[in-house]
Amino acid sequence: MTVDRIWRLGFAARFMFAVLRYSGASFRRLPLTLREIYFSGVLSLLIIIVSGLFVGLVLGLQGYETLQRYGSTEALGVLVALSLTRELGPVVAALLFASRAGSSVTAEIGLMKATEQLKAMDMMAVHPIARVVAPRFWGGVISMPLLAALFSAMGVLGGWLIGVVFIGVDDGAFWSQMQSGVDFRYDIWNGVIKSFVFGIAVSLIAVFEGYDSVPTAEGVSRAITRTVVTSALTILALDFVLTSFMFRGTS
Amino acid sequence: MVLSDDILVDIQDLHFNYDGRPVLQGINMKIPRGKVVAIMGGSGCGKTTLLRCIGGQLRPTGGMVRLEKHRVCEMSQTELYGLRRKMGMLFQFGALFTDMTVFDNVAFPMREHTDLSEAMIRDLVLMKLEAVGLRGAHALMPGELSGGMARRVALARAVALDPMLVMYDEPFAGLDPIALGVIGQLIRKLNDALGATSIMVTHDVHESLMIVDYIYFVSQGRIVAEGTPDEIRASTDPFVHQFVHAEVEGPVHFDYPAPSVVQEFLSGGARG
Numbered sequence: 001m002t003v004d005r006i007w008r009l010g011f012a013a014r015f016m017f018a019v020l021r022y023s024g025a026s027f028r029r030l031p032l033t034l035r036e037i038y039f040s041g042v043l044s045l046l047i048i049i050v051s052g053l054f055v056g057l058v059l060g061l062q063g064y065e066t067l068q069r070y071g072s073t074e075a076l077g078v079l080v081a082l083s084l085t086r087e088l089g090p091v092v093a094a095l096l097f098a099s100r101a102g103s104s105v106t107a108e109i110g111l112m113k114a115t116e117q118l119k120a121m122d123m124m125a126v127h128p129i130a131r132v133v134a135p136r137f138w139g140g141v142i143s144m145p146l147l148a149a150l151f152s153a154m155g156v157l158g159g160w161l162i163g164v165v166f167i168g169v170d171d172g173a174f175w176s177q178m179q180s181g182v183d184f185r186y187d188i189w190n191g192v193i194k195s196f197v198f199g200i201a202v203s204l205i206a207v208f209e210g211y212d213s214v215p216t217a218e219g220v221s222r223a224i225t226r227t228v229v230t231s232a233l234t235i236l237a238l239d240f241v242l243t244s245f246m247f248r249g250t251s
Numbered sequence: 252m253v254l255s256d257d258i259l260v261d262i263q264d265l266h267f268n269y270d271g272r273p274v275l276q277g278i279n280m281k282i283p284r285g286k287v288v289a290i291m292g293g294s295g296c297g298k299t300t301l302l303r304c305i306g307g308q309l310r311p312t313g314g315m316v317r318l319e320k321h322r323v324c325e326m327s328q329t330e331l332y333g334l335r336r337k338m339g340m341l342f343q344f345g346a347l348f349t350d351m352t353v354f355d356n357v358a359f360p361m362r363e364h365t366d367l368s369e370a371m372i373r374d375l376v377l378m379k380l381e382a383v384g385l386r387g388a389h390a391l392m393p394g395e396l397s398g399g400m401a402r403r404v405a406l407a408r409a410v411a412l413d414p415m416l417v418m419y420d421e422p423f424a425g426l427d428p429i430a431l432g433v434i435g436q437l438i439r440k441l442n443d444a445l446g447a448t449s450i451m452v453t454h455d456v457h458e459s460l461m462i463v464d465y466i467y468f469v470s471q472g473r474i475v476a477e478g479t480p481d482e483i484r485a486s487t488d489p490f491v492h493q494f495v496h497a498e499v500e501g502p503v504h505f506d507y508p509a510p511s512v513v514q515e516f517l518s519g520g521a522r523g
Contacts, residue, residue: 112349120346123306125335126363 012208019137019207022130026138032131036139040101044147047100048093052151055088056080056158063159064167073169077178080159081152085182085191086247089152091239094198096151097144098231102206105136106227109210110220118211133211137203144199145192152191190246197238202231259284259319259416259448260305266313267300267472274300275311276472282465287442287449289459291494292469298452299343301469302418305450306340307331318416336364339409339417339447343424345401347393353380353404354389360411379407382444383437399430403437410441417442419451423458431455435462456495460484468494 213223493501
């Protein structure tokens with residue numbers, strides 16, 4: 001059991017190197033990757049935008065609720081922006097991305113395997129990792145930071161809607177405090193790094209689970225479950241590790 | 252006796268183990284150029300494994316597969332890919348790419364391996380589809396095709412690059428008698444038109460006897476009989492006889508190995 005797991009981890013690592021090694025075609029033949037960016041990224045826009053907006057709305061409400069006790073409701077902008085760019089944007093967007101796009105990538109590759117499409121491709125002298133896996137991997141890696149950025153932007157908009165438009169926090173204070181309180185390198189850039197790391201993790205898990213699935217209906221469904229569960233755990237664990245390196249109370 | 256130059260595929264003493272279980276145990280075959288050869292046997296006797304050893308997708312545990320002058324089992328991935336451009340393979344259920352149209356499926360090997368212009372690819376694809384009678388279906392998705400049509404599209408894709416060797420894995424499985432006859436005729440016709448060599452793995456005796464030049468019977472990982480269709484029809488070999496006449500009992504048993512009936516039912520006291 002343990003040996004099997006360790007063996008699988010080693011297999012996953014070798015798989016990652018194979019994906020990197022055969023990534024040339026994904027960039028030489030851009031349409032292949034663009035197509036995957038469309039499927040993973042563009043089609044995830046709706047869920048990302050709507051969720052981002054709602055998370056922002058809730059942040060606005062809860063933030064105001066707490067801040068008004070201390071009479072510092074003008075800080076609402078900083079609170080909303082910092083929580084989104086540092087944590088909620090990358091993490092929640094990655095969780096949504098794993099369940100929306102990661103699961104479908106796993107299902108697609110798993111079913112291609114189950115219906116012998118990958119073997120057929122291999123017999124036609126086309127490497128399945130180069131043609132099928134690598135474009136999906138890079139499509140996910142490229143989409144993820146963009147989606148996280150959109151999520152954060154929508155969240156800030158949501159916080160502004162609740163705080164400024166509905167509750168009546170001062171508009172100028174909201175934005176100027178946010179502008180002075182959010183550091184580009186420290187807050188935004190670290191958030192971008194996080195979302196990039198999550199993008200690599202989720203995409204790799206999704207393509208690996210699909211490629212390694214047992215080629216039956218049951219096997220593919222299990223692989224999809226594993227993609228969502230493993231991605232969620234990996235995102236949250238990586239987030240803790242990254243946060244502990246990035247934010248050490250020095251700001 | 253055929254000259255050795257005319258042998259396209261030469262298999263010598265091929266062994267293959269799967270998880271320690273022997274699947275192939277010393278297969279010897281010589282497949283001459285230009286012929287259609289059938290490999291027959293019951294389900295699970297190692298036919299598909301044999302095909303995948305020839306294509307280099309599986310590495311045999313012993314013995315040798317020689318294709319032209321290449322030793323398939325010793326080639327690197329790159330060399331194998333070079334060789335596979337000259338091979339076509341039809342998978343059991345077609346294995347069409349479900350996210351592409353019929354046209355794009357047939358165009359796939361051309362787009363991957365050649366620098367032909369789109370206009371040229373279009374002409375070639377339509378010619379291949381015409382050969383299998385499905386030019387009118389080029390805009391359909393694989394999900395909209397019947398089983399027989401999907402098999403014909405897969406056949407067009409397998410011969411897209413005019414291969415010298417075409418392999419068929421159960422080309423007749425799950426087809427109605429008409430579609431079955433159509434596929435059988437196509438295999439023969441395409442083989443002769445392309446000057447290719449075909450290896451067909453199947454358990455459909457009657458269709459195969461009509462179209463092939465030579466037949467090998469495989470049972471439990473060994474070749475148990477071989478011959479031309481006429482020799483096979485006249486054969487008195489008990490295995491061939493059972494197979495050709497679809498008899499329930501013979502050298503191949505109907506029952507999966509089990510303890511004797513008496514023992515099984517009388518010892519089952521726990522359930523009582």
